Amino acid sequence: MSDLILAKGTVLTAQGIEEADVRIRDGSIAEIGPGLEGDETIDCEGAWIGPGLVDLHAHFREPGQEWKEDIASGSRAAAAGGFTAAFAMPNTEPATDSGHVARFVASRGAEVGLIEVLPVGAITKGRAGKELAHLDELWAAGVRVFSDDGDVVEDAGLLRQAMDYLAERGGVISQHAVDIGLSSGGFMHEGSVSSLLGMYGIPSAADDVILARDIRLVEMTGARYHVQHLSTATGVELIAAAKAKGLPVTAEVTPHHLAFDHTAAQTTDPVYKMMPPLRSGEDRDALRRGLEDGTVDIVGTDHAPHAAHEKEVPWEHAPNGVLGLEWAATVANTFTDLDQAAFFDRLAVAPARIGQLDGQGMMPEVGGPANLVVFDPNIEWTPTTTVSKSENSPYFGLPLRGKVIATVYQGRVTALDGVPAS
Amino acid sequence: MNHFLTIEGLTAGDLNGLLDDADEFVEVLHRPIPKVPALRGKTVATMFFEPSTRTKMSFEKAAKALSADTMSFSPGTSSLSKGESLKDTVLTIKAMGTDAMVVRHKATGAPWRIAEWIDQPVLNAGDGAHQHPTQALLDSLTIRQHFGTLKGLKIGIVGDIRHSRVARSDIQAFSTLGADVTMVAPRTLLPVDTEVFDATAKENLDEVLADFDVVYVLRVQAERGGASVFPSLSEYTDRYGITRERFARLKPEAIVLHPGPMNRGVEIDGAVADDPRALILDQVFNGVAVRMAVLFRLLGGESNE
């Protein structure tokens, strides 16, 4: 097999940051040092080299909603965005609530081969919130992250059962934290914009009360708990307080909650409609600071493809969600102040650790797996296209900074300058 | 002006210009033959995705008085009930040959989406609880006819402001035209954030009633889940209804407006509604004139295409 050289990049290794070339051979890192030569060279001058990005929160829509996205197209979008692994949420048709669906998702991901696709298992059967899913089967199929994403586990008693079960094994609960009573009928953040538009709002408290409740359950059960798409300043405070108590709690923020606030919704363009909604500027700023200081552990994309005809409707009728995989790293780099170590921590190391994923999110080292990304933090560009099946990107036309130059998965270049390998 | 979607962003000059034109159309409507050929050969489609008879009839009368042809769409009998998307419905009707679309939709922002899909004027006839800009024009015209100007008038808008597109458009139009606007409602019927409106919010009607030159009475929208936002209709009437007793405490020159349809005995007493100082039927008449003004502004002149 031929040698691939990532030349003249800034490499983040366990020992620190060094200007070096990286030689990749047979799926592993063969050498890190100056002046390397090989069969194929990618110029990485001015760019960061670090572990391939890991997304703890993606929707690939397969099985069941392949007109929006499938594991192949989702993998291409992930590779283009610098990811070498992504966790596929279980709100598929059927839901990933049994071993065979989980195995299908993982094996389909392996077949596509552009990234590692990890199934997230449902907590309750059919994600219906009534009784526990086959957590045993899911565990046996390798599932370590459990979520009813798209819906909250509303019943605290049922959630407690799941926590007790998973605490024993070390699995992690990933909660879509929103209170039904406070949010139902709402379409956007409750505040000045919803008031102006006459639209029913979802108060920030809708997210906060569930998070506060769940933290209390973590205290009770000792289960590992991850809150998805944190959207409120109070949520950041709740996480900080839980961490101060030493509870096994982690949090994620989406690229869109870093980039926008609810004033974007004033156009009523459904591309800005998502759950949780874009909230106030203060919330957005608190999330940015939380990601910078590590209170918020990771960026999770909540990549949620919807076909054009589904979004070309009035706001209230549009499904929630936006694309994110291709621009997550860029958005995080544009809107927060992360140095190279923090950047790779929030986008690769921490998500792999929370997802208990071996062989990913590892600092480049000789002999280690060649799952790498080359990211230039200084390139300014404006996205206009996507490789996803859907086009619901809020970033088209938005000037951003930082670009994924190349993605390497298992030693193979899976994307170059935004174009995925076929 | 390519579309007429919202009052937001219009200046006092814009609004007064439209009201000046509407004054001329009031004159036209008083002629023995109340019809002019200005929009001969144009077709105006009225697309009411939410049922409404009065606004739709008013727009149709306005279009016909300008000699435009009208086509109307009602969702009950349409292929929307067969699952056709809003976009396909709009493109289909446009393909039949329309020159402008008048849109009412219960979803906020729907007229904006339609304006993105078709290259002809879209008129917002009410979207969700967001905007109803021609209502704001007809209300402004009625007040301007009566007082000569809105400048310096104290206008109280009383009732379910939270769910009212009329209130949102009226507050913006009245305040832009120089009036001092007060929103009066219980907290459950005020917008969650009142600061975004150029108006003062009050919860006690009786404290402020005697200050108003205009009392704008909003309809109690029982269909908007009244029970969950206030305990009973009789409590509402006690606190916010324009009863005979409250009417008697208004300034002698004050007028009462209501966008209709009225719930007599709930938000307005029947005798108040029939008083000569309640200009409710003038509002209805003026509705035709302002819609003529807007249609003529959008369609009378070089086409934008």
Next chain:
Amino acid sequence: MAQVMDGGDMDRAIQRIAHEILEKNRGSEDIVLLGIQTRGVPLGERLALALEGIEGTPVAAGSLDIGLYRDDLDQRPKTELGATNVPGPIGEKTVILVDDVLYTGRTIRAALDALADIGRPSRVQLAALVDRGHRELPIRPDYVGKNVPTSRRERVSVRLVEMDGEDGVVIESRDET
């Protein structure tokens, strides 16, 4: 730019037209003057004063806006609407339309249409301060202040004290404007 009438010429033309109206209609009874927006309106008012000066009784004068009756709306920029103010019913009256410049005749066609929607006068007559020719419709004036032969490339502008601060009629070639 050439001046074809000055203020004095205009006053004399209006006086003459007033006499012609009285002669043709045997007095000013039942006459309603309707000035066509915009410059026909002050001309109509001046004519009304001239008639009153001769006859000693006031003559009804009003305005007519024909913006809504144009046959070329699609080719024109957005039209500003002017006031139509008809002094009382016009049925069984003699309506005299007053305009500043008579040219293609299309404005008068529109004015006749507008008039038909307002009432049914027993007679309609037309007075124009300037007739510049080039009729495109079978319309002729009953009273003319001055016949001014022009080419289509030229532009005739009537200036009035009421709106322009001075009286006078000038011809400009299009290139000058």
